Amino acid sequence: MxxxxxxxxxxxxxxxxxxxxxxxxxxxxxxxxxxxxxxxxxxxxxxxxxxxxxxxxxxxxxxxxxxxxxxxxxxxxxxxxxxxxxxxxxxxxxxxxxxxxxxxxxxxxxxxxxxxxxxxxxxxxxxxxxxxxxxxxxxxxxxxxxxxxxxxxxxxxxxxxxxxxxxxxxxxxxxxxxxxxxxxxxxxxxxxxxxxxxxxxxxxxxxxxxxxxxxxxxxxxxxxxxxxxxxxxxxxAEIIPLIEREADLAFVKVVRRGPIGEILLDLSQFLQYFSIVQKAVLDRIVLQFFPDGISLKSTEYDRVLCLAFHGRSGQKTILKNKIHVFKTGSNLAFLREDGELPQEIDVKMGQWVELWNGMKFLASPYSGDSIRFSEKDPNTEYFDMERVHFPLKIRRWKRGDVFIPLGMSKPKRLKAFFIDEKISNYLRPRIPLLTDTEGKRILWVAGYRMADSVKIKDQTRSILKVQLQFFS
Missing domain, CATH: 3.40.50.620 (HUPs)
Incomplete structure (x- = not known):
């Protein structure tokens, strides 16, 4: 009109x-x-x-x-x-x-x-x-x-x-x-x-x-x-640049990525800042999940800060119907969850596979000259390809799961491994497990430990490279 x-x-x-x-x-x-x-x-x-x-x-x-x-x-x-x-x-x-x-x-x-x-x-x-x-x-x-x-x-x-x-x-x-x-x-x-x-x-x-x-x-x-x-x-608006500068410095000090892409907020340092800087840090965390930009409401800031100050380990709150915030020891963990987590995902060689919670996975033959294990990213592993039984699958933790962690000779219950590694309860069902032989043998607890059975040896002739990456 x-x-x-x-x-x-x-x-x-x-x-x-x-x-x-x-x-x-x-x-x-x-x-x-x-x-x-x-x-x-x-x-x-x-x-x-x-x-x-x-x-x-x-x-x-x-x-x-x-x-x-x-x-x-x-x-x-x-x-x-x-x-x-x-x-x-x-x-x-x-x-x-x-x-x-x-x-x-x-x-x-x-x-x-x-x-x-x-x-x-x-x-x-x-x-x-x-x-x-x-x-x-x-x-x-x-x-x-x-x-x-x-x-x-x-x-x-x-x-x-x-x-x-x-x-x-x-x-x-x-x-x-x-x-x-x-x-x-x-x-x-x-x-x-x-x-x-x-x-x-x-x-x-x-x-x-x-x-x-x-x-x-x-x-x-x-x-x-x-x-x-x-x-x-x-x-x-004139005050904001001062807060932004302080929040940028704080973000670097108190925020890090966890093994499966979760964002971890170090409460021992975070709680020392003024409330207005704390909220600016929370804005930056939310921006990691919503790059297009989205702002928290006053009640959402209050819920997160209440969890940080007074929450017990294991308690959680949810922001924007997607971001799950867990209290775990001296940290807050932020994870984006989009619907139900799948039980099992097929892996195709050489193709990125989208998993859950902003993760993706790639398995491909490795043709490099050498591997510097001392500098290796924990979200990348290398296997003796001849000892892997294809096809590969990605699945989640099941009750009774066992595997042989790198450096060990006997099977270990996955629950016991989680406890020994101090992996929080909220993370356990969300960690991708790379398996072969129709999902039965665990090759890699992604981000944490590979299985000893597929480690590279002097006589290894072909190498499989597996990678876990995160996206918003």
Missing amino acids: KGHFCFSKMDLFPRFRQFVCNLQLIQEGEKILLGVSGGVDSMVLLDLFLRLKKEMPLDLGVGHFNHGLRGTQADSDEQFVKDYCTKHGIPFYSSRGNVAEWAQKEKRSLEEMARIFRYRFLHEIMYGNSYQKIALGHHADDQAETVLFHLIRGAGLRGISGMKPIQGVVIRPLLFATRNEIEAYANDREIPFCVDETNMDRRYARNFIRWEVLNPLKSRFGEGVVRTICRIASAS
């Missing part, structure tokens, strides 16, 4: 140019990919960049993601943006996805899933087509809504700081302007745009905050309330 507004004239361009230059959001000659939905904000952003291009050399491109939520209306918006780009000679990139299906599958809100899809698409286009920056049309009202949204959710200082004008490769050149100013500019310049009627749907959290919280505040206290909230966000 096309739209227009009736406001007095207001040319944002000089302020836009000043904002971009003062913050050094872009440099001459850069390739900028603009995220354009077809709404008034993004169409104004595009118009401003087209004007800026007349004053400085820039290469522009437009990315549009169709979320598949509004049927033919969404298709119409996509065609509108494509036609506008064709008219102005701008490269146009588009994609679409079933956001609703994935939101249900991932147990996330439609808004959150749409954002993840949209950002992922824009980054793929940027890197695949040599753009340097992604420009988005967020403005001051969006910033105020973001701050209010995070306040209501109980977020900490990072949430209150809102969106940054520049965050990695993403820039937000309209954060200086209010919604009313943008709409007035669109009207004065006769910029066409689309109206997304779902923006009126108060069932969505953002829309509710806009219509039922921010707009009544503006009606009661005036338009200046948006600027006031944005100033609070800016003040909070």
Whole structure:
């Protein structure tokens, strides 16, 4: 649906140019990919960049993601943006996805899933087509809504700081302007745009905050309330770099990867930091599991810190329905779990096999000249291939399992091995066991110990290399 507004004239361009230059959001000659939905904000952003291009050399491109939520209306918006780009000679990139299906599958809100899809698409286009920056049309009202949204959710200082004008490769050149100013500019310049009627749907959290919280505040206290909230966000943002620097140093000291990819947090050191730094460290841990970015709620921080301070060994909590956090001795262990763990997985030589909890496995012939066992990664092993009985399988621990650990001559119950190695109860059913002879003989307790029966000897003629790796 096309739209227009009736406001007095207001040319944002000089302020836009000043904002971009003062913050050094872009440099001459850069390739900028603009995220354009077809709404008034993004169409104004595009118009401003087209004007800026007349004053400085820039290469522009437009990315549009169709979320598949509004049927033919969404298709119409996509065609509108494509036609506008064709008219102005701008490269146009588009994609679409079933956001609703994935939101249900991932147990996330439609808004959150749409954002993840949209950002992922824009980054793929940027890197695949040599753009340097992604420009988005967020403005001051969006910033105020973001701050209010995070306040209501109980977020900490990072949430209150809102969106940054520049965050990695993403820039937000309209954060200086209010919604009313943008709409007035669109009207004065006769910029066409689309109206997304779902923006009126108060069932969505953002829309509710806009219509039922921010707009009544503006009606009661005036338009200046948006600027006031944005100033609070800016003040909070100034403190964050200090916390980030401290958290980066703390992360290196207190966090390490465990044998099967779990993230271990050393509580003896972690608990010495201020609470605000502890939460920043937890943010970094969560980022290891959700690279697209996801923030913890205040109640989730509290649950983890309560477990750290007061929990008993073996107790756990769950974050975002996926990250399992266990108290184990003087550590907290973080593991991502996606559904039920499989009982058994076939291994194909030379092909990576996805296991569970972000692990993958590869078995392949080794053709190197020599092996430096003193420098060997614990998640890599080498076997005498002639002593391996194919096919190979990966499975989990079963009651009564035994194997002959490297350096021993007699079988040992796997449970006794776990106890001797001080392997926590939460890890035991999650450790991959490499087996041959139809899953009966254990060749490797992955990450811990191989079997003595397949060790390399002087007379070994062929070697099998096995690897365990981790991914997010």
